[in-house]
Amino acid sequence: MAHQVTIKDIAKILGISASTVSRALKDHPDISPKTKRMVQAFAQKVNYRPNALALNLRRSKTNTIGIIIPEIVHHFFSSVISGIEKVAYAAGYNVMICQSNEDYNREVIDAQALLDNRVDGVLMSLSKTTFDHDHIRNLIDHGIPVVFFDRAPNEIEADKVFIDDFMGAKIATHHLIATGCRNILHLAAPSHLLIGQRRRDGYIKALEENGIQFNPDFIIKCDTRDDVFANAGKILQLANQIDGIFTVNDSTAIATMQVLMKNGIRIPEHISVIGFGDGPNANICYPPLSTVEQKGTEIGKEATQLLLNQIENTEDIYKPTTKTITPVLRIRESTLM
């Protein structure tokens, strides 16, 4: 119940003014060595700690960065957070995390909450249900830098960091083709998300480069475990026409393998499956999943670095950049040799 000791308390006890205490604590040249020693010793003794609330108000800077993500319980996002946390912490920033639950309305409220709390910057990945971006413009208009990762809107000029989705999808598809697949199904994310669009484009590009005719029937919108079970009928119906599947993420791939295997289809002998993401599941599922590595932690670090640059570099007008992280193929046992 001990109330935190303040500069005023110290001043009163020591019989000097608060300004002198404040200056003594930060080694200001105006203060005599004797006073400094006295103040610093006393402050240490009573374990003085500046009140961050007062500091925040005074400098209107909170040393806090806000994060808005679709959901925390998701390996990719939690590893992004981990990366963010690491570099933010090293730079003396705290993080405030909001979860949109893939809900646009919640995302709007979150953005407002972060603005109300005057975070110094925002790191975000769009929810699947947001098509309007006024809440983001609102942040930017109020001078709060925003950088996106993974899921970013086309229409907003801002720093963005992605894995190279196009390239990743391309090398995944290439790998399927190189191991003999010719009729490749793609389980895709909605195309209003850049990532859905780009991974689909990479898939198509790989087909083209190998002279394989693109078949529009071979793309199904299906990007969650539940989606797979909902679409199981459709997928099984295609099963005898295809020899490979490229999915937009790992959990879709794993659920697909489970559905196929339960119906007597052998992987990779009958159908090869490759995912995208490389979470820990890829090592744990059966068979171990070939996939594309999408380094969440690295993305988080890069995004935070970009944000800090913007926060600390207030002078000139900022020119948005897009960082792209090159993905790597992880070949395991769900594809042929």
Next chain:
Amino acid sequence: MAHQVTIKDIAKILGISASTVSRALKDHPDISPKTKRMVQAFAQKVNYRPNALALNLRRSKTNTIGIIIPEIVHHFFSSVISGIEKVAYAAGYNVMICQSNEDYNREVIDAQALLDNRVDGVLMSLSKTTFDHDHIRNLIDHGIPVVFFDRAPNEIEADKVFIDDFMGAKIATHHLIATGCRNILHLAAPSHLLIGQRRRDGYIKALEENGIQFNPDFIIKCDTRDDVFANAGKILQLANQIDGIFTVNDSTAIATMQVLMKNGIRIPEHISVIGFGDGPNANICYPPLSTVEQKGTEIGKEATQLLLNQIENTEDIYKPTTKTITPVLRIRESTLM
């Protein structure tokens, strides 16, 4: 770049005092209906939002709760966060998350940061390397309520919420015995963690209740995937003496299964394996893992509810309670029928 409009701004433009604006905005009876209408209409027009920083300082209340967890990239902890976030949000609180990375020193710094930022309360789960609790007492001494979940110190009086580790371990071990196992290895967490201790005790209790002699050689300290690989030799050496394994968590169980299977041991025919946790991995690994369900989200919700009670109930002295959530057996294919 538009600076946020303040009460002072409104007062100046409308030609009235800031106090009147403040009161008009919160419908104070002292203010005339005409003035209220004018102020409220104007505030709405310019999208006035109170500055949370100033409010925080004024009431020395931040409507923020701090979280300290060992690591975010872990299904159990991220689902706890998800639960916390849910009830905190509903009650108008933000969350500030710190990751100790299982490092005591970092945990101390995190606690200090949360204190500096005057969070209204702290939810935490101890790192594996903390044996000293002064940083926690410091929080409590300064009037910040703390509630623990999952990993809590014995020596501190505070609200705590656990799954019933003892019971969970007991029913898991019972299940192994009921399906025919007699020589059961336990891969355990360090016993200075309550959870390690309790799960071990539950294991021993189950043996006792079934008249099975407890063999101290059948407990190995081994509670991560990496630990399993490090201890692979020791485990394989025991393999022909045992017919069941109960592990302190799922990832240990899964890694163990992989090590055993790679060495030609069949699961569950030769050795049954049961875990603790029931993350998504349990469904994804091969064979699907029998385990004990440890509802992270529910734990997070309960813990937050306890914390909010404490925060809002400042009147009388608080009597710490411990909530215990009953676990449920999830039988899948890594144990016999």
Next chain:
DNA sequence: AACGACGTCGCAAACGTTTGCGACGTCGTT
């Protein structure tokens, strides 16, 4: 006509800092 009640507002202080500016004393120089 005088007084009290009430409605409506503004002043000022406060939360805990920081910082520009001026005040005061001492000392050395001319």
Next chain:
DNA sequence: AACGACGTCGCAAACGTTTGCGACGTCGTT
């Protein structure tokens, strides 16, 4: 002896709110 330079400190305002208290006007009552 007088003046300037410099060292050392405190006052006051500011960040954006809230709130106790008092001020002022109007109206109704006796």
